[in-house]
Each structure stands twice: as structure tokens, then as C-alpha cells.
Amino acid sequence: MNRTAVCIVLVGPQGNRNLGAVARVMMNFGFTDLRLVAPEADPASEEARHMAVNAADLLAGAGCYADLPAALADCHLAYGTTRRFGRYREEFALPDEAAAVIAALPAGHRVAMVFGREDSGLTTDELACCQRFLTIPADEALPSLNLAQAVGVCLYEAAKAIRVGGVPIPQPDEPASGAEYEGLYAHMRQTLLAIGFLDPQNPEHIMRALRRMLGRQGVTSREIRILRGMFSQIDWAEAERRRLGKGGTE
């Protein structure tokens, strides 16, 4: 794993100065891939460029995306940052723990660190697009770090871990990409609604549980294909059932 395989994704960033400060601290630690999802702030603003110092080119080259799945389409692992702890401790990495995982990823894997809006963070749906969560331990009196500070701490740890070098974890199969995950989830959602397993009033409740289950450890492209095949077969059976239920013929 090297630093070009790590991208920083800012969802709905609001402060021009913060954009510049994020670009600067990325360059400080040798990272270059910045992605903005529906930014409210303007990376071309004078404030942003001033704060970026010599990282103005990095800032100008940031990719812009309409939504988080689009930004993560080529990523094999996404850490969503949050101050909220969920049910599963093993899903929540501290910055050094995430950095150790990142440093040990094999070449060719792309990993994202996703940061939410300054005032409200990532939504539940946005966190559901991430396989794992990352939290920076902070004091209860003022737990909210400035956005660029949070990016800085995470990249400081990532750079440290990559410098030391991790032992690559052998992976027999290709890891699934963000686009493959989202394709699977869309398919599952449709199928499970069709067969009446998901509550149409609140399908996301169970879908989030299924996302967590598959995302927690990561699945491979082959496993995605197997699951897609399984759901296609369920689709076929369900279509047959409906056709027959209508008394229809060929």
C-alpha cells in the first residue's frame, strides 16, 4: 500500500477555509487524492486557496461527485468517520488501528477516509455506504474536532503506518469495489421488497443491518457475483409465482 491509494472524501463541506486546510495537511503528509461530495464550500475561493498554501494545485484537482456512492465507486474499503459508537466495537477503529489496516492492504486496493459536514457529520445513510467506522477519541467537554484537524490526525497516523510498512495480508480474491457493493444492495433491496421480506414503510432498517453484516469484513467480487446470482434466482422464482398467481400462461 502506498499513499496514492488513499483518498480523502469530504461530504458536503461548508467552510472554504477548511477545504484549503484539508488540502494543505494532505500535502503535509504526502496524500494527493481529494474528493468532494456535493460541496457547499468553493474550492476555487480565495479563502480556500489562501489556506491551502502550496497545496493549491491539489485543491484545484479535487474531484467533485453528486453523492457518496459515486465518490466511492472505485474504493475497496471506506472508513466513515463518526463520533457515534454503534453496536459493534469491532466496526469502530481508532486512527492508529485504521492506519495499520490501510498500511497492510495489498497493492491495487483503494481505500477512502470519509468525513462529514462540519456541523452535522455523516448521515446514517452515508455511514451505511462505508464498510467500517473510524472515530478520534476526544474529550467529552468538546468532542468535535475541526474538519481539517480530524483529517490531519487520520493522515498523520496513516503516513506513520505506511512509513513503517505493513505486512501485506494475502487476499485470495479480488475485493469488491464500492460500485459492486451498491449494485448488490440495490438488487437485494428490490428483491426483498418484492418477496415481502422488507417493510415497504421502512426497508432501510433491515437493509442497514445487512449492509453492516457484509461490510464489516468486506466481501470479494466473486462473493458479490454469487449473491447477485442468488437474488436473480429468487427474482425468477418470484416472477413465476406472480405469473402463475394471475392464472396467466405463456
Added chain:
Amino acid sequence: MNRTAVCIVLVGPQGNRNLGAVARVMMNFGFTDLRLVAPEADPASEEARHMAVNAADLLAGAGCYADLPAALADCHLAYGTTRRFGRYREEFALPDEAAAVIAALPAGHRVAMVFGREDSGLTTDELACCQRFLTIPADEALPSLNLAQAVGVCLYEAAKAIRVGGVPIPQPDEPASGAEYEGLYAHMRQTLLAIGFLDPQNPEHIMRALRRMLGRQGVTSREIRILRGMFSQIDWAEAERRRLGKGGTE
């Protein structure tokens, strides 16, 4: 060593916003003792107080000193931050190395982390007031961190080293038992044969892939129940399909 024994000393700080950002990140990581040596920036300025967010009191309570020796008078150890490496590598600590030393200091010792001017750092004379030096590894393309970022990284490491017991660790849900796994796999196998997804000649080929996927990290009892519910619904749909296919009625 606890966090009240650590002070942050800013020598000749120039930016009002930086003063506020330093106060904020100190409070984020639970540190409270801020000392300013001959500041050019104004801690009472609107910009400083705005950036401090809820740490405005910490900022207002910062001590002001005419020179660095005065600010360090009660400190037993001072780390001076610098990007310049001197002759002796052992004098230059990385942030985690300094943090380990700080965390191991006996009670009653006071330690300072000293940061220089935004544009020129600490002078040789000022560095000479410090017992040890601290440097944050950064990329040669842009080695200069924002002042508050540098303080943030150092205090993040110090808080990590001082923290005992770590962040609160929520207990995960009950992990699934072997019997629950096997019950699920038997159910899946039966259902997936019924809908024609598994090859009856070799159902285990795909079943092994599904077992690996779910077993690799483990699932919880709740997740097993969700999956069992999903397969029960598929069973129901399939039974309906078969009943209708035979033209049967109740």
C-alpha cells in the same frame, strides 16, 4: 502523569485564528494549560474567539510571558518543535515517542510542548531552552504544518499515551453459536436448492463460499435471525409458486 501536567507554549504566535484553533484542539484532547510568549496575535480578538468555539474560556485564561524561560520556569521537561534535525538523532523525538516519555513521567512533573512562530519557528536560542526536540514527519513537498495542526497531532499522541482504559468500548451483540450457524446453513442449503440456485450435483461448492463469507469474521445471533427470516420468506414465495404452478387450490 495526567493531562493537567502538560502545557502548550506558543512563542510569538502571529495568527488570531491559529490561537483559537489551538485552544479548540487542546480542549478536544483534554488539555487546558496554554501559555503565550510575546504573542503578536490577540487572544481576545473576534477571530480567535470564533475559532476557539467552546474553548473560549481556555483561550481567555492563557498565561502571557515576556520570554520563553519565564514560560518554562515551572516545567521539568520541555520539547521544542522544529523541522530541523540536528547532529544527534536521539535528541529528536517523533510525536509518539515524546508522548510515551510524557505519559511515563512521575506525578508532579510538568512538561511543555513548545511551538514557534508560524513563519520562522523557534530560534536557536529558544530551542536551547528546551531539553529535547520534537519533529512531525512531513513530506518534503510541503513540510510546514499549520500551527494548530502541529499542536493537534502532538496532543492527539499525548492523549493516546496518557489515556488509560481507552475509549468506552460498547459490548457487541451476542455472537452466533455454532448451532445457529449450522441451522442457518442447513436452511440456506434447502432453500437455495428448492429455488434452483444451487447445483443439486454439487451444492457444497457454493455453500462453502457462503460459509466462508459469513464465517470469516462472524455474525451475531440477531443477524442469523434476520437471515433466517429472509430465507423463510423465500420459502413461502417458492411454495406459493409451486402450488400455483400445479393449478392447485386450497
